[in-house]
Amino acid sequence: MRAMRDRFTVVGRATGCHLFEGDGTRPIDEENVHVKYTPRRVEFPEEIAGWRRAIEVEEERKEAAGLPHRWNNARFAVERVVVTRTHLAEVPVVSLTLRDADYFDFLTTSLNLDRRQRNGRTLREQYLEGRDPADAPSWMNCSFGINVALETGKDGKMLFSRRSALVAGPNSARWNSSANEGMAQQHDLPGDGGPVSLHAVARRAIYEELAVHDGDRTRVELLGFGLDLVNHQWAAFFRAVAPGLDEAALRLRWTRGVTDKWEHDRFEFVDANPESVLGFIADEPEGRWTPCAPTLFYLALVRGAVERAGGDPSGRFAVEEAEQEIVSARSL
Known part of the structure; x- marks a missing residue:
């Protein structure tokens, strides 16, 4: 039996996230991220396929009745994530293999991880606990x-950014990344047959x-990959720095319209130093954060x-020192 993945810990809290790759000291070069897409749908076991059909029927019923409903769209399922290193420089190379899925596929598993099957076991018990969740079947990875x-x-x-209560799923009404986007075939699968670009999605x-x-000449860097162990969702972590923008400029823009304005209901701008950012994380209750x-x-x-x-990896110790001071000052 393989050991469970460890959980990232910050300000004295073990989060629900496993850091699969990356430590923040160096970005993963875009040319070293290889995304392979196979146009073949995931296949659910018979009982789970029935759960999906029930979701589809219910959403179609609500739509026909003019009620709020979830709309389906083509997405990707993760078949595998493999990380290697180059021979000389030992920089990370990531291979991400994707196949077809849709939003209802994602809801089928994400909303039912703790639902009991006829065999008496939940999806979490059968496919995630007591084994490596990174090896879960692709139909469990539809996000x-x-x-x-x-x-x-x-x-x-x-x-x-705090996700709106209107957003479906377990992370609604919680503090989250500045921006969070699920990859969708309509937007992220190049029409010319080229590979999917995670940087373009960011x-x-x-x-x-x-x-x-x-x-805005924003600099976007891929820092790592993670696995949400609570909701079983894969994630890529990016840092983006917009040199010409400030809080006032962004808030003014938002009053003039944002494509997906409904996804968030609150924003907080915090000084981008370890003391302030880690202090904000520590001062918000643990249950108000996405994993x-x-x-x-x-x-x-x-x-x-x-x-x-100046590029020295030991610069990370400044973050660790700030974290230690916050934990001590707040008796965490």
Whole structure:
């Protein structure tokens, strides 16, 4: 039996996130991320397929009645994530294999992880606990989220976004990354047959949710990959720095319209230094955070500290020292 994945710990709290790759000290180069897509649908076991049909019927009923409903769209399922290192420089190379799924597929598992099957076991018990959740079958992995921590370069702020209660799923009404986007075939599968770009999805996320445009010259870096052990969702962690933006400029833009404005109901701008960011995380109750958001912001802090240290990885110790002071001061 394989051991469970460890949980990322910050400000004295063990989160529900496993950091699969990355430590924030260096970005993963875009050319070293290889995404392979196979146009073949996931296949549910018979009983689970029945759960999916019930979701589809119910959402169609609500739509026909003019009631609020969830609409389906083509997404991706994660078949596997493999990380290797280059021979000489030993930089990470990530291979991500995807196949077809849709939003109702995602709801089928994400909303039913603790629902008992006829065999008496839940999906969590059968496929995740007591084994490596990273090896779960692809039909259990019908979501891949791009999570971005945005920093405003003009005033040096880190942006925290709280997901709206209108958003489906277990993370509604919780503090999350600045922008979070599930990959969708309609938006992220290139029409010319080229490979899926995680960096392009990250840029789409900050545009659609935060109105950060390509013209803002935002620098986007991939810092790592994680696995939400509570809701069983894969995630990519990005840091984005917009040099010409500040809090006032972004808030003014939001009053003039945002493509996906409904996804968040509150924003907080915090000074982008370890003391302030980690203090904000510590001062908000643990239950108000999504499982992977604290991991993302910690990695972003480490990356910023390493940059300020001229690229020296030991710059991360400034973040660790700030964390120790916060834990001590708050008796965490």
